Amino acid sequence: MWRYYKQYRESLQPIMEELNADWMKVHVAGEIAPDGDVELAEGAHESFVLPTCQKCGGILKTDVVFFGDNIPRDVYDLCADKLEDCTGLLVLGSSLTVMSGYRFAWYAKLEGKPVFIVNIGPTRADSFADMKVSAPVTEVVTKM
Numbered sequence: 001m002w003r004y005y006k007q008y009r010e011s012l013q014p015i016m017e018e019l020n021a022d023w024m025k026v027h028v029a030g031e032i033a034p035d036g037d038v039e040l041a042e043g044a045h046e047s048f049v050l051p052t053c054q055k056c057g058g059i060l061k062t063d064v065v066f067f068g069d070n071i072p073r074d075v076y077d078l079c080a081d082k083l084e085d086c087t088g089l090l091v092l093g094s095s096l097t098v099m100s101g102y103r104f105a106w107y108a109k110l111e112g113k114p115v116f117i118v119n120i121g122p123t124r125a126d127s128f129a130d131m132k133v134s135a136p137v138t139e140v141v142t143k144m
Helices: 009-019 023-027 073-085 099-110 137-141
Strands: 089-092 115-118 131-133
Touching: 073 099, 089 099, 099 115, 115 137
Parallel strands: 089 115, 115 131
Antiparallel strands: none
């Protein structure tokens, strides 16, 4: 059974820190990359304690589309409508590796709309982007 209950990150963060007080010290070796990625030892995830829903005790899942998941149809339709109405597409901080994001960049290009990308590394749309800035999003957006 799926239930929808919204809990904001600000209230969840202290709970996660309490449940996993020393986890970062034990399992994260080296630096945290600009995009938040870290190298973890094999099996490190097994000792990470996930908080449960305060309403039902079930598993919490963030309201994001994970790699390999599908965009909910209503979200896809809304994005497609917005893409139809826009004059160009600005991609911020995405490699566009997942087809759901890449598809919108490709559709924009097919419609003759400019595609601008700001990302630290390469993206799947680099070959047809009208402009690509290889830099952290925060550095670029604050200067726009």
